Amino acid sequence: MKIVITGGAGFLGLRLAKELLARGSLTASSGRAEAISRIVILDVVRAMLDDPRVRCVAGDVADPTLIAEVIGDDTATIFHLAAVVSGQAEAEFDLGMRVNLDATRILLEACRKLPVAPRVVFTSSCAVFGGALPALVPETWNLQPQTSYGTQKVIGELLVNDYSRKGFIDGRALRLPTICVRPGIPNLAASSFASGIIREPLAGVEAICPVGPETPMWLSSPRAVVGHFIAAHEVPAAAFGASRSLNLPGITVSVGEMAATLERVAGREVASRIRWEPDARIAKIVSGWPAGVETARAREMGMQADAGFEEIVRAYIADEHP
């Protein structure tokens, strides 16, 4: 079977591709496991992944001709990860609409033309929630995003749901917690600091924390979330019932607890590299996100949250500072 990963040069996409290559097979639309013969990784930059089964394509995910060419008529599964992140979508409205909305629609239209409706895993976000939220957001809660990114992600979810209902695709829209700890460098996501305050101090660099220590974050490790991508793909469509949208498991940790955990794991000197410098623009976006969401449906499907934040930090150190 052929798999397409959009936004696949990012660290989650690459991790997913490696995990898929290691597994070697995935459930096809037929319901049977099939060997993965080809993974196409599409991103604005060419991914670096050396495997005979992998083809890396650099290009614009909002270009219908490129999307038609990449998907062809033999794609069985698409993981649609490509997105302009929250902070950038807020600052560059038209770019966010183009990549987060138009490209999703172009992709879904290409999927609709396939001879067999493909499985589509769409990465949404807890930024779909907003407004006055209860401490634990119920599965039936209204989506009232307070950012353009969140708005575009809700629209993507709605399209994935309607295209699935119509039988054009077999979709799954996954609401990711903030991913922590992201390796690499800071990005334009409003949540970038959540990884930065762990990653930079461990690398001997100062990190600015733009929100107060009392701020609650809803987190998942990269390891856990990549596992959830694959688990959500493998679950039969019937398990989703009336909605293809799914809150992925996460853990609630305050930013202060995150800093304290870093100190406990890596020592006072490392943790002292966090500089607390409030930034009203970031704080406003982050304060609109949920502190925690109900994930009973995902847990019934067998998905588990990380054991705790200390385990997340230790896993990051094991992966990136071995």
Next chain:
Amino acid sequence: MKIVITGGAGFLGLRLAKELLARGSLTASSGRAEAISRIVILDVVRAMLDDPRVRCVAGDVADPTLIAEVIGDDTATIFHLAAVVSGQAEAEFDLGMRVNLDATRILLEACRKLPVAPRVVFTSSCAVFGGALPALVPETWNLQPQTSYGTQKVIGELLVNDYSRKGFIDGRALRLPTICVRPGIPNLAASSFASGIIREPLAGVEAICPVGPETPMWLSSPRAVVGHFIAAHEVPAAAFGASRSLNLPGITVSVGEMAATLERVAGREVASRIRWEPDARIAKIVSGWPAGVETARAREMGMQADAGFEEIVRAYIADEHP
């Protein structure tokens, strides 16, 4: 001030135009009442309304050039009523996406280019709700539409909200109950029967009711809803808080009660013209709609539901069979 009404040749649009002409003024973005100097009615067919202040334009609401020309740089208010109705959007997916989604986006982009952010009243629908619903849907309830029409209306609401948050427009997205009694002829809305079972028997014609008498309907009269369009326009933006979406007031009446009311008001012979012929396709769509929704926010803004279904039927007879 100049006002544009899209879908304005429909009966609600015409009723709204006449009501606005009779009022003579509306609150402008400045917050002050201004005389209505011009109403442009845009629809696929040319509206018939004879008033020196009215210009009627026939054209495609999804044509960016036409929309730019119609809105110009002097429009203060847009009532965006143009839509492909539920049954048709379900049968003709691409047409629904084009008119209900693309045209809304084109309109909002034209509004964004105006020198002063205009007030935009967008007509959404209770078809935004779906899945397992409580008898009375809370204001915080999730939008999980089970039709393409409902999906497209949620997306319209999300765009109106985000464009308002960004200051591109000053929008209001109104969730209409099923309008009853619509004059004229049946349309392709799945709810068309709700007016047909009153209108046709009163005109001496048989009407088919495709759902069972126990089916609850969430209804508003044309008189009430046109009043709510104007009231929602006049309310200051601040009254909407974190969401520009608003459940308009309505009343819950079962289809059986509707038939019984017709018999009480117009006699047994008239009511006997309702023929009960279940239609699974229509029943499936209608069963996904809410029986009633919470409307506390609209009532706080001064909007009132109809007094009862008997009053609705009597008002229809007074208007259409005087």
